[in-house]
Amino acid sequence: ETSAMLDAMEVPSHSRQLLLQLNTQRTKGFLCDVIIVVQNALFRAHKNILAASSAYLKSLVVHDNLLNLDHEMVSPGIFRLILDFIYTGRLADCEPGGEQSLGAVLAAASYLQIPGLVALCKKKLKRSGKYCHLRGGYAPYKLGRGLRAATPVIQACYSGTPRPVDLPPVEPAAPLNTQCGELYASASQGAPLHPHGLCPPERHCSPPCGLDLSKKSPTGPSAQLLPTDRLLPGEPREPSLPPRHDSPPVSAGLLAGHAAAYKDSPPGGEPGGHPHAADPFRGTPPCAEPPLPRADGRELMYRWMKHEPLGPYLDEAEAEKELEREEKGESPPAAPQPRYPSVESNDLEPDNSTSEDTGSSEGPSPGDALDRYCNHLGYEPESLGDNLYVCIPCGKGFPSSEQLNAHVEAHNEEELYHKAAAEQAVPFLDKGGPGLGDILRPYRCSSCDKSYKDPATLRQHEKTHWLTRPYPCTICGKKFTQRGTMTRHMRSHLGLKPFACDACGMRFTRQYRLTEHMRIHSGEKPYECQVCGGKFAQQRNLISHMKMHAAGPDGKAKLDFPDSVYAMARLTADQLGLKQEKAAELLSHTSHFLSDPKAMESLYPLAKFTAEHLGLSQDKAAEVLAQAPHLHAEAARTIERYSPP
DNA sequence: CTGGGGAGGGGGCCC
């Protein structure tokens, strides 16, 4: 298909070489300057290339680095084909079901205003005898029932959507965009996304960066309706991996890419402050050891995120051979490579149900455990043979002190877990009897004395003490202690705002924001300042308002306590699991409390806690506490609320 | 110009 173009050049290989380089750069993310969001899939590309190929995309990339495409016009799988076409001049074969996919590509290419691809699709359809039929009313691109309703999550950041110039009417019907369904099916079941889309797993496929970041996760209508005979040979008929609730699709492959990106970043360094250094897409020298392809596609994802070796992307024969090799699970013949450690979903979270054996000498092989932590911590195991850093307790070796430290930390975390489990059996054991906090929150963190109502929350909290946050953002590298926080963060990268205001159409990333926002329309101001009576629609603004009162120099400020008392208020609120602003709220209810000896007794744990945090003696802390009426009020309220009558 | 309020948005983290 590209022969005509190539023949016109004095150096016929020029365009080919150029495209090959560009596509290679794309697969590495090198110099990619735009992200295209299609439904819940994410693609990276170069603005110049898109602008040179698509009039529509050209109009978008001028203003935005993040493009949200109308998923009713182009699905992730179709866009993958189109992106591949843009970078290779080839439209991957779509058999079986090829005509329908071709129709979808034609529709999308028309929508995106890519005349060359439109012509190519028409040509192919004519060759297969389908195009006339198509013109007779065959709708080539149909989206699944429920797709529209299920995915109102992406706010288009463009306006004036160009209409397709040569497009049969789009009508909602049964999905032909099967791979889109695969994405959702995988995502909704917590398994990694299948990255291939409509492509056979050739190496020139567009970077499969599928993310399900929708809040209202689609139900996977396409997958449910997908006739199995449309699946490509070698394609899994179900989501590639069994569903793992502890590993949503965002994590597996992308974390692997992240791991690669962190290969040479300073160990232990916090990437949040320098996102560029942590950018997993940044250009780095090609890796000398590409991983072995994996049938489930996650390896492809990793390969893209990391360093895809130069390959004969445009050579169909080679690609077919490559496909055969991949299907057979063989290594590429030219450069047999060691297998990259599997990025199984449970690898990503060493504290899950399988974690008991990771630090134990009876668990899986040291290599397995190491792989787990290598992935977890973002290291590569190239130097497994040089495990000079040995963990004394378990005897495992690690190639770097950082990995050893992380491993030791895992030991500690495991011990914490068992300790918490032991305390679960006898929550008040060895604590001098149940105090106030113990009654309410028997599960105490051994690192900071915070306490919780249930062990799962304690486990969750304990992650905040880990040196290595286990959930990195694959776009900016920022790490999080909770997976949900990370995925929420990812949504902010992608501009996904699932929650829309019915009144004004404004969209929000979180339900809570929408709830707050709706008070603008309703006029409701439920938060009232106890000092001046001012009312606020948002609690945070009341809080900032109260700070203004507290800082008032005229003496009428109600919260004129020294800073240390506020610090203690916060610490105590943490200790009791109460909210800090409750202290300010309760300032007026304090006097009676000091006369209650039982309540005073309850202050001693607080005094101890405060003393530990402020470096005071316990007696001194108790004395300071006695001068901080809001702390007493807090305790009093708590006692009133929870003590038996 | 400045202070205060309104509001958008991100991260932490408990439930």
Next chain:
DNA sequence: CGGGCCCCCTCCCCA
């Protein structure tokens, strides 16, 4: 795992 809430930063508007 998502919801909900809290805290913070920030920007904008306005008196």
